[in-house]
Amino acid sequence: MAGRIVHGVALTWVDNAGITRVKTVPFARLADAARWGVGMSPVFDVFGVDDSITTSRHIGGPVGDLRLRPDLDRLTVLAGQPGWAWAPVDRWTQEGEPYVACQRRFARAMTERAASAGLSLRMAFEIEWYVGQAPDDDPRPACVGPAYGMTRIVELSAYLDDLLTTLEAQGVAVEQLHPEYAAGQLELSIAAADPVTAADDNVLVRQTIRAVAARHGLRVSFAPVVVAGQVGNGAHLHFSVRDANGALFAGGSGPYGLTERGESVLAATLERLPALCAIGAPGVASYLRLVPQRWAGAFQCWGHENREAALRFVTGVAGQGDRAANAEIKCCDGAANPYLVAGAVAALVADAADLGRRLPAEVAVDPAALPDAEQPPRLPTSLPEAIAALEADEGLRRALGDPLFEAFLAVRRAEVELFAGKSPEEIAAATRWRY
């Protein structure tokens, strides 16, 4: 990488509120930063979506320092921000120990835990976002064409061309780009990768989408809801698992070719979705999005290609063999920390593969259209419900470790307090431009 074209390097991590925080160093300081790290207070682990600061048993307060150490394997020249490069960081203590509450380290540790059970995971986030006119605070979509309509691609042609070119220059393998349902909404999907890479890609792609938009006079939002009462932005996680015998989600004798281990993984994931909601749909605003009949996955059920099921099973096209089969967790949104989502799912998979769990009956219709008595359970309908489910999930507490688990929950509780008594419109307005 030529020092003359890169002047600054953005070193990012994602906090427990789902906000990407940053320190930057001049390019000439990068080698030093990689060796010794860059200082940053641990207090950011208890920062809220509004930058207010709470506290927790192990983490909080103004005292202490951590070292941010960039992962040079992910160093990327930001084609959409001339003069800049980016690298995600791991956080270390000043004594040179891995920091217990580092979310990226958690994702890596859980991937390793799965690997030691002989399981290798592939993941990909689908990124939905809203594009509006800058600098308006009130949302005014940058395109007016219909949902999934070619008109939007024409209206935003220059922006989207620039976006694809920029992502390609940054080595991001884009699979698809399309207009979504809500006004001004688009979606981009990225090729599957190992869990840490998938989370890094989520961060890189989002900041690229934002940076390119800014160059076109546009403003973007990845918030769970941009306008209360309308379809929101998901950040669905697709995942698949292999062991020494091949894919777990194909070639077996279970439903849709699931192997025994694959079915056990999906059954346990389904069961623990309420707890996972606190991580994947962690905001008060998340529950304005997670409602039936918006394809957000509001019901705790699974179904083959069922876009209303929180766990959608995808087999792919006949002939694609075992490469295409994957499961999509839909109850995840843009307020989530992708490292925590990736790590939590890896932990669930590692725990579940050999439990011999069986899936309940598939839901093959819109669950909301069923008579009340036949409807599958709703996932949490509010953040406090999701918090209660996570508090009760001993497996996730152990996986995250007390310091991270408690700091994460403290941030969630502070957010509940912050928005107590606020209307959906006020919550949407307060979070719309934060993610």
Ligand code: GLU
């Ligand atoms: N926008 C929907 C959500 O909130 C998802 C639409 C889809 O891609 O299925 O999750």
Ligand code: MG
């Ligand atoms: Mg979508």
